[in-house]
Amino acid sequence: MKVGVLALQGAFIEHEKKLEKLGVECIELRQKKDLEQDFDGLILPGGESTVQGKLLKELDMFDILQKRIQDGLPTLATCAGLILLAKEIENQNQTYFSTIPMTVKRNAYGRQLGSFHTIEEMKGIGKVPMTFIRAPYIESVQDGVDILSKVNDNIIAVQYKKQLALAFHPELDEDDSIHQYFINMIKKSTM
Protein backbone atom coordinates (compact mmCIF):
# COMPACT_ATOMS: atom_id res chain seq x y z
CA MET A 1 0.00 0.00 0.00
CA LYS A 2 1.18 3.48 -0.86
CA VAL A 3 -0.35 6.79 0.18
CA GLY A 4 0.15 10.05 -1.72
CA VAL A 5 0.50 13.11 0.52
CA LEU A 6 -0.17 16.48 -1.07
CA ALA A 7 3.05 18.36 -0.28
CA LEU A 8 2.49 21.84 -1.73
CA GLN A 9 2.35 23.75 1.55
CA GLY A 10 1.51 23.11 5.19
CA ALA A 11 1.91 20.28 7.69
CA PHE A 12 2.43 17.35 5.33
CA ILE A 13 5.55 15.97 7.04
CA GLU A 14 3.48 15.32 10.20
CA HIS A 15 1.16 13.04 8.18
CA GLU A 16 4.12 11.27 6.60
CA LYS A 17 5.56 10.54 10.05
CA LYS A 18 2.24 9.04 11.16
CA LEU A 19 2.13 6.79 8.11
CA GLU A 20 5.73 5.70 8.59
CA LYS A 21 5.01 4.89 12.23
CA LEU A 22 2.10 2.70 11.10
CA GLY A 23 4.28 0.98 8.51
CA VAL A 24 2.75 2.55 5.41
CA GLU A 25 4.84 3.87 2.56
CA CYS A 26 4.11 7.40 1.38
CA ILE A 27 5.07 9.61 -1.52
CA GLU A 28 5.06 13.40 -1.70
CA LEU A 29 2.93 15.01 -4.39
CA ARG A 30 4.55 18.34 -5.29
CA GLN A 31 3.97 18.57 -9.04
CA LYS A 32 2.17 16.97 -11.96
CA LYS A 33 4.74 14.29 -12.67
CA ASP A 34 4.47 13.00 -9.08
CA LEU A 35 0.90 11.99 -9.90
CA GLU A 36 2.12 9.42 -12.44
CA GLN A 37 3.20 7.12 -9.61
CA ASP A 38 0.82 4.56 -8.16
CA PHE A 39 -0.86 5.40 -4.89
CA ASP A 40 -3.87 3.83 -3.18
CA GLY A 41 -4.90 6.68 -0.90
CA LEU A 42 -4.55 10.46 -0.69
CA ILE A 43 -3.93 12.82 2.21
CA LEU A 44 -4.80 16.51 1.93
CA PRO A 45 -2.96 18.14 4.87
CA GLY A 46 -3.48 21.30 6.91
CA GLY A 47 -1.99 24.60 5.81
CA GLU A 48 -3.59 27.47 3.95
CA SER A 49 -6.36 26.40 1.56
CA THR A 50 -5.86 29.53 -0.58
CA VAL A 51 -2.21 28.61 -1.18
CA GLN A 52 -2.82 24.91 -1.78
CA GLY A 53 -5.80 25.54 -4.06
CA LYS A 54 -3.88 28.00 -6.18
CA LEU A 55 -0.81 25.77 -6.51
CA LEU A 56 -2.95 22.72 -7.37
CA LYS A 57 -4.29 24.59 -10.37
CA GLU A 58 -1.11 26.32 -11.47
CA LEU A 59 0.96 23.16 -11.24
CA ASP A 60 -1.66 21.30 -13.33
CA MET A 61 -2.48 18.80 -10.59
CA PHE A 62 -6.05 19.84 -9.96
CA ASP A 63 -8.02 18.00 -12.67
CA ILE A 64 -6.18 14.72 -12.25
CA LEU A 65 -6.63 14.64 -8.47
CA GLN A 66 -10.26 15.77 -8.65
CA LYS A 67 -11.03 12.93 -11.06
CA ARG A 68 -9.30 10.37 -8.87
CA ILE A 69 -11.20 11.52 -5.77
CA GLN A 70 -14.49 11.41 -7.69
CA ASP A 71 -13.61 7.91 -8.89
CA GLY A 72 -13.31 6.71 -5.30
CA LEU A 73 -9.68 7.17 -4.25
CA PRO A 74 -9.74 6.94 -0.41
CA THR A 75 -8.95 10.45 0.84
CA LEU A 76 -8.16 11.83 4.29
CA ALA A 77 -8.50 15.61 4.46
CA THR A 78 -7.59 17.71 7.50
CA CYS A 79 -8.41 21.39 8.09
CA ALA A 80 -7.37 23.13 4.84
CA GLY A 81 -7.90 19.78 3.12
CA LEU A 82 -11.51 19.73 4.29
CA ILE A 83 -12.00 23.16 2.71
CA LEU A 84 -10.60 21.84 -0.58
CA LEU A 85 -13.23 19.08 -0.61
CA ALA A 86 -16.25 21.26 0.25
CA LYS A 87 -18.81 21.97 -2.41
CA GLU A 88 -19.55 25.34 -0.86
CA ILE A 89 -17.50 27.76 1.23
CA GLU A 90 -19.26 30.47 3.18
CA ASN A 91 -18.41 34.07 2.18
CA GLN A 92 -16.26 32.88 -0.67
CA ASN A 93 -17.03 32.22 -4.33
CA GLN A 94 -13.90 30.20 -4.99
CA THR A 95 -14.28 26.48 -4.33
CA TYR A 96 -11.87 23.66 -5.11
CA PHE A 97 -12.43 19.91 -5.57
CA SER A 98 -16.09 20.27 -4.49
CA THR A 99 -16.41 16.52 -3.99
CA ILE A 100 -18.36 16.53 -0.70
CA PRO A 101 -21.85 18.12 -0.71
CA MET A 102 -21.39 20.30 2.37
CA THR A 103 -20.93 23.96 3.28
CA VAL A 104 -17.92 24.92 5.37
CA LYS A 105 -17.04 28.08 7.22
CA ARG A 106 -13.38 29.09 7.14
CA ASN A 107 -11.66 30.46 10.26
CA ALA A 108 -14.91 29.61 12.01
CA TYR A 109 -13.43 30.01 15.49
CA GLY A 110 -11.78 33.36 14.71
CA ARG A 111 -8.09 34.14 14.80
CA GLN A 112 -5.25 32.26 16.51
CA LEU A 113 -6.59 33.17 19.97
CA GLY A 114 -9.61 30.98 19.11
CA SER A 115 -7.47 27.88 18.45
CA PHE A 116 -8.08 25.07 20.97
CA HIS A 117 -7.55 21.44 21.94
CA THR A 118 -10.20 19.01 23.14
CA ILE A 119 -11.09 15.32 23.39
CA GLU A 120 -14.32 14.18 21.77
CA GLU A 121 -16.11 11.07 20.59
CA MET A 122 -15.82 10.13 16.94
CA LYS A 123 -18.26 7.65 15.43
CA GLY A 124 -16.69 4.28 14.69
CA ILE A 125 -13.44 5.19 16.48
CA GLY A 126 -14.13 6.37 20.04
CA LYS A 127 -12.62 9.22 21.99
CA VAL A 128 -9.87 11.06 20.10
CA PRO A 129 -7.76 14.13 20.90
CA MET A 130 -8.59 17.02 18.56
CA THR A 131 -6.41 20.03 17.81
CA PHE A 132 -8.12 22.95 16.08
CA ILE A 133 -5.81 25.62 14.56
CA ARG A 134 -7.63 28.60 13.03
CA ALA A 135 -10.01 25.85 12.06
CA PRO A 136 -13.08 25.67 9.88
CA TYR A 137 -16.26 23.84 10.78
CA ILE A 138 -19.02 22.38 8.67
CA GLU A 139 -22.20 24.44 8.64
CA SER A 140 -24.43 21.96 6.86
CA VAL A 141 -24.31 18.70 4.95
CA GLN A 142 -26.53 17.23 2.29
CA ASP A 143 -27.91 13.70 1.99
CA GLY A 144 -25.40 10.91 1.99
CA VAL A 145 -22.83 12.70 4.12
CA ASP A 146 -22.24 10.81 7.37
CA ILE A 147 -21.58 13.06 10.38
CA LEU A 148 -18.84 11.45 12.49
CA SER A 149 -18.36 14.04 15.20
CA LYS A 150 -19.54 17.35 16.60
CA VAL A 151 -17.86 19.74 19.04
CA ASN A 152 -20.10 22.33 20.73
CA ASP A 153 -22.87 21.43 18.28
CA ASN A 154 -20.72 22.21 15.26
CA ILE A 155 -19.98 19.43 12.76
CA ILE A 156 -16.23 18.84 12.62
CA ALA A 157 -15.85 15.40 11.02
CA VAL A 158 -17.69 13.72 8.16
CA GLN A 159 -17.38 10.81 5.81
CA TYR A 160 -18.79 10.82 2.28
CA LYS A 161 -18.18 7.69 0.26
CA LYS A 162 -14.42 7.20 0.59
CA GLN A 163 -13.59 10.72 1.70
CA LEU A 164 -12.88 11.36 5.35
CA ALA A 165 -12.85 15.09 6.14
CA LEU A 166 -11.84 16.57 9.50
CA ALA A 167 -11.70 20.18 10.72
CA PHE A 168 -8.97 19.27 13.23
CA HIS A 169 -5.42 17.87 12.98
CA PRO A 170 -5.04 14.20 13.97
CA GLU A 171 -1.45 14.40 12.66
CA LEU A 172 -0.49 16.73 15.54
CA ASP A 173 -1.49 14.44 18.42
CA GLU A 174 0.10 11.21 19.65
CA ASP A 175 -3.05 9.19 19.01
CA ASP A 176 -2.90 7.14 15.78
CA SER A 177 -6.48 5.87 15.65
CA ILE A 178 -7.68 8.13 12.83
CA HIS A 179 -4.76 7.30 10.55
CA GLN A 180 -5.28 3.63 11.37
CA TYR A 181 -8.98 4.00 10.49
CA PHE A 182 -7.98 5.59 7.17
CA ILE A 183 -5.50 2.81 6.42
CA ASN A 184 -8.25 0.26 7.06
CA MET A 185 -10.46 2.20 4.64
CA ILE A 186 -7.77 1.87 1.97
CA LYS A 187 -7.32 -1.84 2.70
CA LYS A 188 -11.04 -2.49 2.27
CA SER A 189 -11.05 -0.43 -0.88
CA THR A 190 -8.18 -2.29 -2.54
CA MET A 191 -9.44 -5.76 -1.60
Add this chain to the structure above:
Amino acid sequence: MSNERYALNKQLAQMLKGGVIMDVTTPEQAKIAEEAGACAVMALERIPADIRAAGGVARMSDPKMIQEIQAAVSIPVMAKCRIGHFVEAQLLQAIEIDYIDESEVLSPADDVYHVNKREFKVPFVCGAKDLGEALRRINEGASMIRTKGEPGTGDIVQAVRHMRMMNKQIAQISALRKDELFEVAKQLQVSYELVEYVHDHKKLPVVNFAAGGVATPADAALMMQLGAEGVFVGSGIFKSGNPKKRAEAIVKAVTNYKDAKLIAELSKDLGEAMVGINEQEIEILMAERGK
Protein backbone atom coordinates in the same frame (compact mmCIF):
# COMPACT_ATOMS: atom_id res chain seq x y z
CA MET B 1 0.79 31.12 28.61
CA SER B 2 -0.41 27.61 29.43
CA ASN B 3 1.41 24.61 27.99
CA GLU B 4 -1.62 23.87 25.86
CA ARG B 5 -1.66 27.40 24.42
CA TYR B 6 2.08 27.20 23.70
CA ALA B 7 1.56 23.90 21.86
CA LEU B 8 -1.23 25.44 19.76
CA ASN B 9 1.02 28.37 18.91
CA LYS B 10 3.87 26.11 17.80
CA GLN B 11 1.34 24.16 15.76
CA LEU B 12 0.13 27.27 13.90
CA ALA B 13 3.74 27.73 12.76
CA GLN B 14 3.69 24.11 11.56
CA MET B 15 0.74 24.98 9.31
CA LEU B 16 2.76 27.80 7.72
CA LYS B 17 5.58 25.47 6.70
CA GLY B 18 6.45 25.23 3.04
CA GLY B 19 4.97 28.69 2.59
CA VAL B 20 5.96 32.28 2.02
CA ILE B 21 5.15 35.10 4.46
CA MET B 22 5.15 38.48 2.75
CA ASP B 23 5.63 42.03 4.09
CA VAL B 24 2.75 44.31 3.12
CA THR B 25 2.00 47.94 3.94
CA THR B 26 -1.57 48.35 2.64
CA PRO B 27 -4.77 46.24 2.32
CA GLU B 28 -4.24 46.31 -1.48
CA GLN B 29 -0.76 44.82 -1.14
CA ALA B 30 -2.15 42.26 1.31
CA LYS B 31 -4.73 41.20 -1.30
CA ILE B 32 -2.03 40.89 -3.96
CA ALA B 33 0.07 38.79 -1.58
CA GLU B 34 -2.85 36.51 -0.69
CA GLU B 35 -3.78 36.04 -4.34
CA ALA B 36 -0.17 35.32 -5.20
CA GLY B 37 -0.15 32.46 -2.67
CA ALA B 38 1.28 33.94 0.55
CA CYS B 39 0.54 31.68 3.55
CA ALA B 40 0.52 34.75 5.84
CA VAL B 41 1.26 38.45 5.64
CA MET B 42 3.34 40.73 7.86
CA ALA B 43 1.55 44.07 8.26
CA LEU B 44 3.90 47.02 8.67
CA GLU B 45 3.90 50.72 7.84
CA ARG B 46 7.17 50.72 6.01
CA ILE B 47 9.03 47.79 4.52
CA PRO B 48 12.57 47.28 5.82
CA ALA B 49 14.26 48.89 2.80
CA ASP B 50 12.35 52.10 3.47
CA ILE B 51 12.94 51.92 7.22
CA ARG B 52 16.64 51.68 6.46
CA ALA B 53 16.48 54.56 3.98
CA ALA B 54 14.41 56.81 6.25
CA GLY B 55 16.54 56.27 9.36
CA GLY B 56 15.22 57.49 12.72
CA VAL B 57 13.25 55.42 15.21
CA ALA B 58 11.08 52.66 13.73
CA ARG B 59 8.10 51.67 15.91
CA MET B 60 5.08 49.35 15.88
CA SER B 61 2.65 50.15 13.05
CA ASP B 62 -0.65 52.01 13.46
CA PRO B 63 -3.20 49.46 14.80
CA LYS B 64 -5.81 50.87 12.43
CA MET B 65 -3.66 50.01 9.43
CA ILE B 66 -3.05 46.51 10.83
CA GLN B 67 -6.79 45.99 11.35
CA GLU B 68 -7.54 47.10 7.80
CA ILE B 69 -5.16 44.42 6.60
CA GLN B 70 -6.77 41.86 8.93
CA ALA B 71 -10.12 42.72 7.37
CA ALA B 72 -8.78 42.45 3.82
CA VAL B 73 -7.43 38.87 3.89
CA SER B 74 -8.40 35.43 5.22
CA ILE B 75 -4.83 34.20 5.85
CA PRO B 76 -2.97 34.80 9.15
CA VAL B 77 -1.75 38.34 9.79
CA MET B 78 1.47 39.05 11.67
CA ALA B 79 2.86 42.36 12.93
CA LYS B 80 6.10 43.58 14.49
CA CYS B 81 6.83 45.00 17.90
CA ARG B 82 10.16 46.44 19.02
CA ILE B 83 12.56 44.16 20.89
CA GLY B 84 11.68 44.35 24.58
CA HIS B 85 8.61 46.57 24.03
CA PHE B 86 6.08 44.45 25.89
CA VAL B 87 3.40 47.14 25.72
CA GLU B 88 3.49 47.20 21.92
CA ALA B 89 3.12 43.41 22.18
CA GLN B 90 0.13 43.83 24.51
CA LEU B 91 -1.53 46.13 21.96
CA LEU B 92 -0.97 43.65 19.16
CA GLN B 93 -2.49 40.92 21.31
CA ALA B 94 -5.45 43.21 22.07
CA ILE B 95 -6.26 43.49 18.35
CA GLU B 96 -5.95 39.69 18.06
CA ILE B 97 -2.96 39.52 15.78
CA ASP B 98 -2.17 35.94 14.73
CA TYR B 99 1.60 36.20 15.31
CA ILE B 100 3.88 38.88 16.80
CA ASP B 101 7.35 39.34 15.34
CA GLU B 102 9.61 40.76 18.05
CA SER B 103 11.84 42.25 15.45
CA GLU B 104 15.28 43.76 15.09
CA VAL B 105 13.98 45.60 12.00
CA LEU B 106 12.36 48.10 14.36
CA SER B 107 14.47 50.16 16.77
CA PRO B 108 15.03 48.13 19.96
CA ALA B 109 13.13 49.46 22.99
CA ASP B 110 15.32 47.59 25.45
CA ASP B 111 19.00 46.82 25.04
CA VAL B 112 19.06 44.09 27.69
CA TYR B 113 15.72 42.32 27.99
CA HIS B 114 13.46 40.77 25.40
CA VAL B 115 9.70 40.52 25.90
CA ASN B 116 8.68 37.78 28.34
CA LYS B 117 6.71 35.96 25.69
CA ARG B 118 5.50 33.33 28.16
CA GLU B 119 3.05 35.89 29.55
CA PHE B 120 1.20 36.20 26.26
CA LYS B 121 -1.48 34.09 24.65
CA VAL B 122 -0.64 35.08 21.07
CA PRO B 123 2.39 33.44 19.48
CA PHE B 124 5.75 35.11 18.83
CA VAL B 125 8.34 34.65 16.12
CA CYS B 126 11.87 35.91 16.83
CA GLY B 127 15.06 36.25 14.81
CA ALA B 128 18.24 34.30 15.58
CA LYS B 129 21.75 34.37 14.14
CA ASP B 130 22.78 31.11 15.80
CA LEU B 131 21.51 28.27 17.96
CA GLY B 132 22.15 30.08 21.25
CA GLU B 133 20.00 33.04 20.25
CA ALA B 134 17.28 30.73 18.95
CA LEU B 135 17.12 28.71 22.18
CA ARG B 136 17.21 31.85 24.35
CA ARG B 137 14.21 33.23 22.45
CA ILE B 138 12.41 29.87 22.73
CA ASN B 139 13.15 29.87 26.45
CA GLU B 140 11.45 33.27 26.65
CA GLY B 141 8.38 31.79 24.95
CA ALA B 142 8.91 32.19 21.18
CA SER B 143 7.02 29.53 19.24
CA MET B 144 8.72 30.11 15.89
CA ILE B 145 12.23 31.16 14.84
CA ARG B 146 13.59 32.85 11.72
CA THR B 147 17.07 33.81 10.64
CA LYS B 148 17.83 37.48 11.12
CA GLY B 149 19.25 37.95 7.65
CA GLU B 150 19.86 41.60 6.95
CA PRO B 151 16.45 43.12 6.31
CA GLY B 152 15.92 45.62 3.55
CA THR B 153 19.16 44.90 1.74
CA GLY B 154 18.19 42.30 -0.85
CA ASP B 155 21.47 40.61 0.12
CA ILE B 156 21.06 36.96 1.08
CA VAL B 157 24.54 36.53 2.61
CA GLN B 158 23.54 36.95 6.23
CA ALA B 159 20.50 34.68 6.08
CA VAL B 160 22.76 32.01 4.59
CA ARG B 161 25.35 32.58 7.31
CA HIS B 162 22.75 32.28 10.09
CA MET B 163 21.15 29.17 8.63
CA ARG B 164 24.50 27.44 8.14
CA MET B 165 25.58 28.37 11.65
CA MET B 166 22.36 26.96 13.11
CA ASN B 167 22.73 23.70 11.13
CA LYS B 168 26.36 23.33 12.13
CA GLN B 169 25.67 23.82 15.83
CA ILE B 170 22.74 21.41 15.75
CA ALA B 171 24.94 18.79 14.07
CA GLN B 172 27.69 19.33 16.64
CA ILE B 173 25.31 18.98 19.59
CA SER B 174 23.71 15.88 18.12
CA ALA B 175 27.13 14.21 18.03
CA LEU B 176 27.90 14.84 21.71
CA ARG B 177 27.52 12.49 24.66
CA LYS B 178 24.64 13.39 26.95
CA ASP B 179 26.93 14.26 29.85
CA GLU B 180 28.54 16.91 27.65
CA LEU B 181 25.26 18.76 27.12
CA PHE B 182 25.43 20.50 30.53
CA GLU B 183 28.50 22.39 29.38
CA VAL B 184 26.76 23.32 26.10
CA ALA B 185 23.77 24.64 28.04
CA LYS B 186 26.17 26.78 30.09
CA GLN B 187 27.89 28.16 27.00
CA LEU B 188 24.67 28.92 25.15
CA GLN B 189 23.06 30.35 28.31
CA VAL B 190 19.98 28.19 27.97
CA SER B 191 18.29 25.41 29.89
CA TYR B 192 19.60 21.84 29.74
CA GLU B 193 16.17 20.62 28.57
CA LEU B 194 16.29 22.70 25.39
CA VAL B 195 19.79 21.50 24.55
CA GLU B 196 18.70 17.93 25.22
CA TYR B 197 15.76 18.37 22.82
CA VAL B 198 18.11 19.52 20.06
CA HIS B 199 20.46 16.62 20.81
CA ASP B 200 17.68 14.02 20.68
CA HIS B 201 15.71 15.38 17.70
CA LYS B 202 18.52 16.96 15.63
CA LYS B 203 16.35 20.04 15.14
CA LEU B 204 14.95 23.08 16.92
CA PRO B 205 11.86 22.49 19.07
CA VAL B 206 9.95 24.99 16.90
CA VAL B 207 9.61 25.76 13.18
CA ASN B 208 12.52 27.65 11.61
CA PHE B 209 12.02 30.02 8.65
CA ALA B 210 14.50 32.03 6.58
CA ALA B 211 14.24 35.81 6.61
CA GLY B 212 16.22 38.78 5.40
CA GLY B 213 17.49 39.51 1.92
CA VAL B 214 15.35 37.07 -0.09
CA ALA B 215 14.80 38.76 -3.47
CA THR B 216 14.50 36.02 -6.10
CA PRO B 217 12.97 32.53 -6.51
CA ALA B 218 16.52 31.18 -6.44
CA ASP B 219 17.21 32.93 -3.10
CA ALA B 220 14.09 31.32 -1.64
CA ALA B 221 15.03 27.87 -2.97
CA LEU B 222 18.59 28.31 -1.67
CA MET B 223 17.28 28.87 1.85
CA MET B 224 14.93 25.88 1.57
CA GLN B 225 17.74 23.63 0.39
CA LEU B 226 19.79 24.83 3.35
CA GLY B 227 17.03 23.57 5.64
CA ALA B 228 14.61 26.47 6.13
CA GLU B 229 11.04 25.28 6.62
CA GLY B 230 9.57 28.32 4.88
CA VAL B 231 10.51 31.86 3.87
CA PHE B 232 9.76 35.45 4.86
CA VAL B 233 10.05 37.93 2.01
CA GLY B 234 10.15 41.56 2.99
CA SER B 235 11.27 44.31 0.68
CA GLY B 236 12.04 41.82 -2.12
CA ILE B 237 8.50 41.74 -3.49
CA PHE B 238 6.99 45.20 -3.29
CA LYS B 239 10.33 46.89 -4.06
CA SER B 240 10.59 45.00 -7.35
CA GLY B 241 9.32 45.80 -10.84
CA ASN B 242 6.47 43.28 -10.97
CA PRO B 243 5.41 42.36 -7.40
CA LYS B 244 2.58 39.96 -8.33
CA LYS B 245 4.62 37.89 -10.74
CA ARG B 246 7.65 37.80 -8.47
CA ALA B 247 5.53 36.82 -5.47
CA GLU B 248 3.91 33.96 -7.40
CA ALA B 249 7.28 32.74 -8.63
CA ILE B 250 8.76 32.74 -5.12
CA VAL B 251 5.76 30.78 -3.77
CA LYS B 252 6.20 28.09 -6.42
CA ALA B 253 9.97 27.99 -5.94
CA VAL B 254 9.46 27.26 -2.24
CA THR B 255 7.09 24.34 -2.98
CA ASN B 256 9.39 22.80 -5.59
CA TYR B 257 12.70 24.03 -4.19
CA LYS B 258 14.71 21.12 -5.58
CA ASP B 259 13.44 21.37 -9.16
CA ALA B 260 16.06 23.54 -10.90
CA LYS B 261 14.36 23.29 -14.28
CA LEU B 262 11.09 24.64 -12.89
CA ILE B 263 12.83 27.42 -10.92
CA ALA B 264 14.74 28.45 -14.06
CA GLU B 265 11.38 28.75 -15.82
CA LEU B 266 9.92 30.73 -12.89
CA SER B 267 12.88 33.11 -12.90
CA LYS B 268 12.26 34.31 -16.46
CA ASP B 269 10.98 37.83 -17.15
CA LEU B 270 10.34 38.80 -13.56
CA GLY B 271 11.26 42.40 -14.26
CA GLU B 272 13.63 44.34 -12.12
CA ALA B 273 14.64 42.84 -8.77
CA MET B 274 15.04 45.23 -5.87
CA VAL B 275 18.29 47.10 -6.25
CA GLY B 276 19.81 45.92 -3.01
CA ILE B 277 22.74 47.04 -0.91
CA ASN B 278 25.79 44.95 -0.01
CA GLU B 279 26.32 44.36 3.67
CA GLN B 280 29.64 46.28 3.56
CA GLU B 281 27.83 49.39 2.30
CA ILE B 282 25.38 49.73 5.16
CA GLU B 283 25.82 51.58 8.41
CA ILE B 284 23.41 49.72 10.70
CA LEU B 285 23.61 45.96 10.98
CA MET B 286 20.12 45.20 12.24
CA ALA B 287 21.06 41.58 12.91
CA GLU B 288 23.32 42.83 15.73
CA ARG B 289 20.26 44.11 17.62
CA GLY B 290 19.16 41.83 20.50
CA LYS B 291 21.36 38.84 21.36
